[in-house]
Amino acid sequence: MSGPPLLDIRKLCIGFRGRSGRILPVLHEVDLTVCRGESLGIVGESGSGKSTLALAAMGYLRHGLVRLSGEVIYNGSDTFALSAQELSKVRGGQLGLIPQNSGQAxxxxxxxxxxxxxxxxxxxxxxxxxxxxxxxxxxxxxxxxxxxxxxxxxxxxxxxxxxxxxxxxxxxxxEPDALLLDEPTTGLDVTTQAHILDLLRDLARARNMAMVYVSHDLGVIARVCDRVQVLYAGETVLTGPTRSVLSHPAHPYARGLLASIPRLGDSTLPRALEGRPPGPETARVGCAFAPRCAMATETCQTTRPLMVPGAADQMTRCHYPDQVARMRAGHAGAALTCCSADSPLTLSLDSLAICYERPGFFARLTGQPAPPATVDGITLDLRRGETLGLVGESGSGKSTILKSIAGLLAPAKGRISLGDGTALPSLAEDRRPDQLRRIQMIFQNPDDSLNPRQTVGEILAQPLRLYFGLKDHALRDRAAELLETVRLGAHYLDRRPGQLSGGEKQRVAVARAFAAGPDIVLCDEITSALDVSVQAAVLELLNDLKGLHGTAFVFVSHDLTVVRALSDRVAVLYQGRICEMGPAAAVYAQPSHPYTEALLGAVLEPDPDQVSRLLAEDAVELSPPARGCPFQRRCPVKRGTVCETDAPPAQEAGDGHVIHCHIPLDELRGLGQQAQNS
Incomplete structure (x- = not known):
């Protein structure tokens, strides 16, 4: 990691022409250097210019963007001065790109x-x-x-x-000399993500490759990067060694990002950053972060800060770097609104089984056994005001269970009942309007669930008309109230989804779900694509709505820290079977099933000194075993043939904490303690 920079970006300014005809800047005089064998992380909120900067390193600008000034020097050549033929040799050859969504690539x-x-x-x-x-x-x-x-x-x-x-x-x-990685692990489960990050780190070391890693996940950055560069509103506000930046950040914005991250060991919600970054149309006077900074002064409002030395080899764009170190530490926010143990029942699942693969005619004719159910034996209750978290790797059946509750998938067997004992029809099309109203779903990607041709007001009007018959002024007033509830305001009513940020779209999706006045809201990976500050704001919003309306949530997420922050109880799923279930505090503090231990061991937190504990094999199982324990093929403490032939018994650990495993509970906990100590 010495010698001349392989990638050297100097005073790069990129902008676009606004409706007024004026050029609006997206990146402001950004500098960036990366040497061979070095890994640089670029972090910041959505819209900070991370991906624009990374793609500019390849000499590529999205449609409508123009380079205003500055240079991008890769391996001694200015990429923007290369011919199309010369650039094609650099892209994909000398300089590789790993995109966010490999499925689309x-x-x-x-x-x-x-x-x-x-x-x-x-x-x-x-x-x-x-x-x-x-x-x-x-x-x-x-x-x-x-x-x-x-x-x-x-x-x-x-x-x-x-x-x-x-x-x-x-x-x-x-065989590139450098890799650009644009959120390559977003949407992956924790064990897959951890194994892929280790793979990238090993490949970079073996090939002496440079890596530029764009991410909003500071745990990922801590895992793979030597240095960090923090962007805010299109300009660099902090840069320095990863350990130094994540331990003692010398800029208030970086401290705010760290405070927005939920932690495994905390039962409180993370603190959301107040306010929003300035838009490209905002005049640059003073510090861009001043309107959101707790230590801003008049100087911050009127004078643009320069990059100056901060603590521990950092460079920071702040007028008062010495005072940043004295800012109050800690990241805990509001306490979780918890449900009461005697709250009324609102939903019950009894021995639910769901099958995607059905035996064909020939299989039935010849008497071949049916394939194992994708989801099987799911029995759980949900109470008013309770949040139940469903966790597990991809393919564990989390979203399948949500779709069945919502009436989008018919179960093969079992029963779904409301709190009063009324059995729900399997499919939504067979349910009465009042039953449909009581269960609403928020999907992972609001771009797929919000009609781009409708305004926000029209989107919210649909459930208000359908379930409550509202019209005219009453309908618009209620839609405005819903937007105020999700902290957007009535001025958003006439906007379309394309005019909103990712966090704003997800808030509209939340408002639409609550427009029906539901008893139960199903949340399917709703924060996976959000940056940490917007994620913290959405979690805080859900917690407030839960306390205000007594709504129950079933919350699905790959991010176990998010589930820890929001959930009263947690169910751990593997191959569509429950391995462990109980109060969130108990499951996280003393995980007893080997699979739960494996999941928690793979969680990445923004700590460069975190010790990796990847207990599960890096493997993909396409279907559950026909008999025995669902985790048998990957379990590090498997006990002979009993795990292959018999379903694991349920062991009670107290206070509703249940573990499905053949190994006695005392021995399981001893094994878990050994794993943590090692």
């Missing part, structure tokens, strides 16, 4: 082998006869099981983690 109609061959043809000077062997070698490097079989598959036949590994393999095809 891969061509769905081509087998994986053909896509890797295309990357080799474009970026490698190799004879075509060697492509097959080279493709196998690349898939082996990224630790994909049975690479020969993977080459024959289409992208939709792979899991999210496998797709991401294929994208990494394609980026490595040209």
């Amino acid at each position: 891969l061509t769905p109609t081509l087998r994986i082998g053909k896509q890797i061959n295309e990357a080799l043809r474009l970026h490698c000077d190799l004879p075509e006869s060697t492509y097959a062997a080279r493709a196998l070698d690349l898939l082996t490097q990224v630790r994909l099981p049975d690479p020969q079989a993977i080459l024959r598959r289409y992208p939709h036949e792979l899991s999210g983690g496998q797709q991401q590994r294929v994208a990494i393999a394609m980026a490595l095809a040209g």
Whole structure:
């Protein structure tokens, strides 16, 4: 990590032409350097310019953007001065890109082998006869099981983690000197994410590659990066060694980001950053962060700060770097609104089983056994004002259970009942309007669930008309009240989804769910694509609405720290079966099932000194075993044939904490303590 920079960005300004015809800046005189073998993390809220900066390193600007000034020097050449032919040799060859959504980056109609061959043809000077062997070698490097079989598959036949590994393999095809990574692990479960980050770190070390890692997840940055550069409103406000920045950040904004992150050991909600970053149209007078800064003075309002030395080898854009270190530490926010133990029942699932794969005619004719159910034996209750968290890796059945509760998937067997004992019809189309009103769902991606052609007012009007018959002024007034509840305001009524940020869209989705006055809200990964400050604000909003209306939530997330912050109880799922369930405090403080221990051991927190405890194999199971414990094939403490043949018994640990495992509870807890100590 010495010598001249491989990537050297100097005073880069990028902007676009607004409706008034004036050029509005997106990046303001940003400097960035990365040497061979070095990993740099770029962090900041949505809209801070992270992805724009990373793509500019490849000489690429999104439609409508223009370079106003500055240089991007890669390996001695200005990428913006290269011809199209010269630039094509750099992109994908010398400089690889791993995008956020590998599923969209891969061509769905081509087998994986053909896509890797295309990357080799474009970026490698190799004879075509060697492509097959080279493709196998690349898939082996990224630790994909049975690479020969993977080459024959289409992208939709792979899991999210496998797709991401294929994208990494394609980026490595040209043997690049540097990799640009734009949120490559967003949406992946904690164990898959941890294994992929370790893979990237090992590959970078083995090849002496530089990495520029764009992420809003500071735990990810702590895991893989040597240095951190913090962007705010398109300019660098802090840069320095990862350990120094995450331990003692020398800028108030970085401190605010760290305070917005939920932690495994805390039962309180994280603090959300107040206010919003300035838009590109805002005149640059003084410090851009001043309107949101607790220590801002008149000087901050009128004079733009320069980059100056801060604590522990950091450079900070702040007038008072010495005072930042004395700002009050801590990140705990409001206390969680908890439900009472005697709260009335609002939903019950009894022995729920859901099957995606049904035996065909020939299988039924020949008496072949039916494949194991995707989800099986799910029995749980939900009380008024309670939040139940569902956690587990991809494919564990979390979203499947939500869809069944919402009436989008019919269970193969079992019963879903409301609190009064009324059985709900399997499908939403068969449910009465009052039953539909009581259960609402918020989806992961608001872009897929909000009609882009409707205004926010029209979106909120639909449930208000359907369930309450509101019209005209009464309808608009109620829609405005809902927006105030989610802290947006009536002036958003006439905007369309395309005019909103990601956090604002998700708030509109929350408002639409609450427009029906539901008893139960189903949340499916609703914070996975949000930056940490917006995520903290959404969690705080859900907690407030829960206390105000007594709404019950079923909250699905890959992020176990988010589930810890918001949930009263947690159910841990593997292959559609419950492994462990109980009060969140008990499950997190004393995880007893080996799978729960594996999940918690893979959680990344913004601590560079965190010790990794990856207890589960880096493997993907496409279906549950026909018999025995669902976790048997990956369990590090498996006990002989009993785990393969018999369903694990339920062991009571007190206060509703239940563990499904053959190993006696006392021994399980001893094994868990040994794992933590090691």
